[in-house]
Amino acid sequence: MKFSERLYHKLHPIWRRNHTHPFIIELGNGTLPVEKFRFYMIQDYLYLIDYAKLFALGAVKANDLQTMGKFAALLDSTMNVEMSLHRTYAARFGISEEELEHAAPSPITLAYTHYMLHAAQNGSLAELVAALLPCMWGYWEIGKELSSIPGASDHALYGEWIRMYSSEEFGGLAQWCIGLLDQLAQGKPEGELARLEEIFLNTTRYEYMFWDMAYHRTMWPTD
Numbered sequence: 001m002k003f004s005e006r007l008y009h010k011l012h013p014i015w016r017r018n019h020t021h022p023f024i025i026e027l028g029n030g031t032l033p034v035e036k037f038r039f040y041m042i043q044d045y046l047y048l049i050d051y052a053k054l055f056a057l058g059a060v061k062a063n064d065l066q067t068m069g070k071f072a073a074l075l076d077s078t079m080n081v082e083m084s085l086h087r088t089y090a091a092r093f094g095i096s097e098e099e100l101e102h103a104a105p106s107p108i109t110l111a112y113t114h115y116m117l118h119a120a121q122n123g124s125l126a127e128l129v130a131a132l133l134p135c136m137w138g139y140w141e142i143g144k145e146l147s148s149i150p151g152a153s154d155h156a157l158y159g160e161w162i163r164m165y166s167s168e169e170f171g172g173l174a175q176w177c178i179g180l181l182d183q184l185a186q187g188k189p190e191g192e193l194a195r196l197e198e199i200f201l202n203t204t205r206y207e208y209m210f211w212d213m214a215y216h217r218t219m220w221p222t223d
């Protein structure tokens, strides 16, 4: 069994919870209140600034030029394709790029991005990929599922989001990351695989918490 298949079976229950979370259900049927989406968009932009850095670190840790080049392309597409979706939405909400970039991160955004950056900076290339994979893989799964709902991809506000994450281009990048992790996991001792699984499990949990944070617009309880 491929390592990614082992991960898929193990983590499927958490992914099901993502797919049935009210944020995703309402994004798919178009009833998600705009203020929840607006909050999500700002936090996700902050998230992506750090997420993009994982790709830059991937280029540093890559052992061959083909992998290095692919990480450079992922960095470019995150900053210039994915984040431009957020900039377009922000403009529609009357939020400037400056405001977007300097918004205050929520505690979950901070915890999630710092966890990923810690794993990426201190671990092997395999650990870095284990940290970033649930994000791409999970969004692609959600994008595909929502795009199968009649009319969802044409929704005036949320259609663009669904089209981005169900696109061939995004799916291809997610599949490349899955393939890379499978390749890096090959022949590794069980102890190392368990460590990769733990990182993957933690960022999968953070993905769920991110949806929940967005739905409830959770900031610091002390503010």
Ligand SMILES: Cc1ncc(CO)c(N)n1
Residues within 6 Å of the ligand: 044, 047, 048, 134, 135, 136, 139, 207, 210
């Ligand atoms: C929180 C989160 N996870 C994954 C993605 C997909 O890149 C995203 N934009 N945001």
